[in-house]
Amino acid sequence: MPLLPDLPDLGGLVFSAGGGAEGLAFADALLSLFILFLAAKVGEEVFRRINQPGVIGELLGGFIVGPFALGLADVTITAEVFAELGVVILLFTVGLEVRIDDLIAVGPMALAVGAIGFILPIIAGIGIGLAIGEDILPAALIGLALAATSIGITSRVLSEMGVLDRAFSRVILGAAIVDDILALLAIGVLSGFAEGSLGPETLVTLVAGLAFVGIGLALAPLGRRLPRKVFVWPKFADTPVVPVFIIMFAGALLAQFVGLAAIIGAFVVGLMVAETPVREEVEHGFRPLLGIFAPFFFAVTGAHIDMSALLDPQLLIIVLVLTVMGVLTKLVGGVAGSLRLGRWNAIVVGLGMSPRGEVGIVVAALGLSLGLIGGEIYAVLLAAVILTTLVAPVMLQWAIPKATRDERHHGGGPAARAA
């Protein structure tokens, strides 16, 4: 292994695994990781000292050292992998905090929030797309890019504010699953239309996605019967951390394999482990892993921020319209779907569904590769997606205290929590 890449005269060094370029790429990957991590933590520190959400600081820290600003850190594939594991571990630990029965109890509400919040942005996107002179398919793609929620940022805010046990948090998490399954279906259908072939694969993918989530949720309650020794039977395991890490990683890969987001798989595994007697031990052991991996997710997300579309006044207007519509439609979806929780709780649900993040970017990139949209619309979508991601934590930090006060006002925790 290239342990000494900075030695003098190592120019043409051939490692067993590759060429000199690999040695340099290795050194770059390692240094970039360090810079991204440090930037995330410094950013978080600054924002928390001024009483703003730490996650925004992490995003901006990544942006500042990333390729679209100072260029101190490269977003290497290695950094992407750390980021992915970061959000996978984040959603796994969120799953650990959620009781499966509580999640199923909010099922109908989550279904309503997810579905309404998915359809409204598509309608709004189609409207805006047609208004700026696009055809129906490109317009639908614009809508779809605004439809898919990314739960990473919201999870972090909910966890930071200690409200993961609230009903609104569970509705958001349940709705995110609904949202991801709808995205899976919609992306398949749109790709099929664009290529003129709506094959049975779309149906297969949908069934596989539903089966994954369904089987996971159905199996979870069985965890209650598992004794601790099931998790520590391997000789290499003094604690359940390593075995559970393997299961979480496998769940994430499996979800990705059937077409869902890896984080949905990790979340479902988290739900399952939450039912077992090792929950607290795993939660404790995963805290350092979360502390080391999760900042990469936020820093790398920040390093992807390319705001070049904002420099053109005409595009800027479209970006702002899309952003406002993006937040508003999710807000309406959240409020309409979960009004029973009380006004402020429902608002938090809507705001929590607002960040689009990486799923929106993937949809926009898909549109670009299918030839549905050009570079300008791509840049516009990217900027709008990023803005929804930056705006949400600030609004959540403002709305959550009102929601928790509201809840206490209406007769308090346990009852509202069971809703």
Next chain:
Amino acid sequence: MPLLPDLPDLGGLVFSAGGGAEGLAFADALLSLFILFLAAKVGEEVFRRINQPGVIGELLGGFIVGPFALGLADVTITAEVFAELGVVILLFTVGLEVRIDDLIAVGPMALAVGAIGFILPIIAGIGIGLAIGEDILPAALIGLALAATSIGITSRVLSEMGVLDRAFSRVILGAAIVDDILALLAIGVLSGFAEGSLGPETLVTLVAGLAFVGIGLALAPLGRRLPRKVFVWPKFADTPVVPVFIIMFAGALLAQFVGLAAIIGAFVVGLMVAETPVREEVEHGFRPLLGIFAPFFFAVTGAHIDMSALLDPQLLIIVLVLTVMGVLTKLVGGVAGSLRLGRWNAIVVGLGMSPRGEVGIVVAALGLSLGLIGGEIYAVLLAAVILTTLVAPVMLQWAIPKATRDERHHGGGPAARAA
């Protein structure tokens, strides 16, 4: 971020950071990580169940899924980075277990073990090189590849057997530092000779390396005066884990920058943190990190095992001669340098210095790139280096119980420990 690389029709998908090839590389990197980790743990489990060192199982697990056997996992740059962080965290946690005063107490002994164990392999290598008809410089390179110890494997065995607090462990660790500084010097000198220019850079590098270790060891005792709040003053830090991770990472990069191995930097930082009041908290918090990262080091090392040189009977003989001489010279160095500890303790020191690992491979690769040696000798060196790495844990597992019994026999722990 490419969260959905397995979606249908994502062929030409353009992510914000790169092309479709990047999406595939990302998916491959993630899957390869999982396979390497799983293989390491399954290998460890099998070996521990048959009462063999777990680390050999991890190495063989990596070998089996790696490119030279089944080819299920690629050794991507990402995997190399995980491996590097794994061995960095391993040596950091080893440093946490060592008291700076104890290390300095064994200083003269470590110096003797390190120096004798460095010079003897070079002499042996020159002898063997000349005997097989090489010139003096290539022969010196063969010796140098056999001279540099890699401490990762030994650390793991010492830690697994719970003997890090023994005098022989401290002598091994101290000697490894001496060894690494000598390697730094020797590689510089040899490169200078080969290129016909022995510039002042070699001297600068040596001074920088010595300064790094010297300053680190000199500053370490100051840690005793640091209160816990120094480590948790950032708002993002509930525990010292994340701040200490940053310091450890910085120390590793700095060591690499001055030309030392990254692991030496991490070890020195570990020594420093060991003197502070947060030692136990850090040790506890780093255990999950060690559990997740370290297996990648062993699996990736195993995945690099290329034994093709063993298929040619003539080369096989050279490999075996080099391996035997490699182990014997380190054994003599260890015994000669630390005989005062008692016979079996001194033997453990010698065996502990035997694994060459990645430093030997880097030297061999350097020789290849400088044109000093050809592909055949490179393959031979690689095989010999790997064999020393595989043989050492088995012999350590056999010798350590005798050494600890010996120690108890001679009047017991504390006294012998202080030696």
